[in-house]
Amino acid sequence: MGMRLTEEEFAELSGQLQVDANGNVDLPNLMEAVKAITGKVDIKNLETVLGNMGIKLTDKELEDLNQNLPVSVDNKVALKTLKDEVKAFTGEKIDSSDLQNILKDMGIELTDMEHKHLLKTLPIDAHEKVFQNRLLKDVRYNKRGKVDVNNLDPVLEAMEVKLTEQELNLIKDLLNGYKKVDLKNLMDKVEAVTGEEVDINDLGTVLRNMGIELTDKELSQLVKNLPVDNGKVYQRRLLDGIKFLKGGKIDSSKVDAVLGNMGMDLTEKELKDITQNLQVDEGNVDVNKLDTLLENMGISIKEKEFMDLIERLPDADKGKIKLNTLMEELSTALGEQIDVSDVYDALKDMKVEVTDKEYFNLVKTLPLDGFSSKMIPDCYQVVLFNHF
Template structure:
């Protein structure tokens, strides 16, 4: 409840000087103007206390001479061009002594994406500009930056960070952001959701927020917003897929769907994705052999996203519907594992004997799927 209070309590901007005095913070007129300019003030002239505290972090710590900014940033691993330095000086609230808070400089670097950084020191750079990633997110970021360059402009780095994490969202805006996506949560549900997510400086990354919904029991979705919600989660649906999903979703009298039910339908579209130009290799690894015309027909059935990728689960669903093509019997266990199907050793041997009763080493996919359908009650689907 203390955390919820921190994110909802608001203060009147007219009383800012008094609030700063109470906090023991002294700002020059320029610094105060700069602070107010960066505050998201509501129509009633108020700002969330937590937001104010986060913005004030830029006006704490040590001050540095404005003439030393380039050299200090270079020692930190950020190379600022002369043009960027001049642009920065036009914005920074430099005091009468020619000094500025170092944290304010770093905030400007991050907000305006200035300078170049070494790709070999990403962890240090991210820490400096207060970007905290999980190990998985850092690995994804490094993969996106593997283009052979020793240095990368901060603008490109931050764009790649956003590709991994999504945009930063103020916790006060979570309900509005989800509402714009067609996801309706009560204030209580928002508090429960936020309390189980990693919030830093009163903000949360969009993808972490959406991932958090997968473990959340609550919320409603407008049935007319299904396509938009999938798209916001990076999932592109064909018209036939959308209609198929709608058939499986119970809609109440108000035209609403339980969020949990929708997320269940989303799962086959999420998880590992495979590049379109690597699908032939993926099929080969499963022992599946398609003729050129069969392969091209198969590709046309796959829901490929704007990133030219298809989720592995959707790819496996497509494979399970194939009647053409052949499978190397030695790769049958690999194919079944990829489908999430597990047999006991005896059941697997029985299946293999049925499929190879005439001594074949390559089996038609349609025959495999037919035998799997009859054995569905025996096998375990994971």
């Protein structure tokens, strides 16, 4: 018949065919099975083909699926590949009457009212079923229900959040004292620790908007060392990678914004000290546009603070600084970083005694960076404030 199958295709075909008592198969059934395994679909007919398979996708879902299909030069995709990709894209179909139990297995508990709202928003088919991934998409978007603080792993997996052990411990510290929290509350804490997701293809633009400029070589080196997942990286991890990157420059007019993005909040005096001591090289920054830059970075600054900042900035013809120089000056101004778990020992070294309640309040009050560290001067200042 002029057809050649791979061993894998032949094995799949053999498993699908119905054989009679004499060991024969029906020829039309054989041809249909072969077509299903080896056939190709023109990408322009994708919606029609999926409809014939009983699968109806939204325009956005069709667009997303299209982007992930391995299409050949003639704009076609193997039918078997299409089926596999669609299954991975939509997930299994699940019974809508069992949604609460399914979500409970993921660590998410819904009230009866939340369950009713969920049923109203999900695209449930005529057979009372819904694609699993559509359920998960709704959960991620609407963030309904409560979660057990002591069992966060299944919830984070359902929300497609992959954390380091250090990040997870920091989130648990932020939720300390709670047994259950709203899913939205949990996800707010996650974003506070990790920052928003950044598309790896937009890194150059994102960093420039933060006031950080890298050469193509520096950007390539940075990307190689970032923990990228599905083409994205968390903002805090990006900024942590920046901290250890040799080279790179930042606009001196954006010092406050860059440090803020790195999770380092400076007092007015600390910012002045750093800005005064920074080494500046060639490059121009329009100081007259500084207020606009700060506003675009979401930084609110009082008029007096703004005027003081302007006075401390280098001349307009000295607009850029070395990033590693900035970090050295920052370390000098703020002191040594300590892990949140070592705060108690640091207080003992300073000969400061605190009660358990005072210690807990102190940990909540101190400024954290993205990796559960605090500056010793900050620790000492807050202790003095609380005691005197």
